[in-house]
Amino acid sequence: MKLEIASVIAIICFSLIVSTSAQISCAMFQKYKIPYFQCRTGNECWMDYYECDYVPDCRDNSDEDQCEEKRAVDCELDFQDKMASDGKPLQSFQCDNGMCILGCQRCDGVMDCADNSDESGCNGTEVIPPCQ
DSSP: OHHHHHHHHHHHHHHHHHHHOSOBOHHHHHHTTOOEEEOSSSSOEEEGGGTTSSSOOSTTOGGGTTOTTTSOOOHHHHTTTOBOTTSSBOOEEEOTTSOEEEGGGTTSSSOOSTTOTTTTTOOSOOOOOOOO
16 A cells, blocks of 8 residues: 555656656656657657647757658548537648648637748638637
8 A cells, every 4th residue: 555655646746747847857757657759869858749749849859850740631630520619510720831720720810830821821801710
């Protein structure tokens, strides 16, 4: 019983560390069997969901290299079977860089695509349903 409590406390402490600093020792990821990736250079590791998120986290930017095959390129599949609060199917928009966003985020005056392609070609007359 004492071992189980110690393990739970260790996991809680580790979670707090991870939530405040996603970059931690690779050994900690291995020890607690948490999904991670290692940057190309050095002993720099990040939680796996930071890889290919359009934000360079590794000092060498290797977390954003070779991501095209990892990113979903079919927006329809990304939002398939998902409904808006009004019960209608969610529409999607594929950014020029392959990233998928909600269709209601296009031409809303806010850069949602990392390449800002969701705001290019907008003339202010588009009728976009609000995201709900």
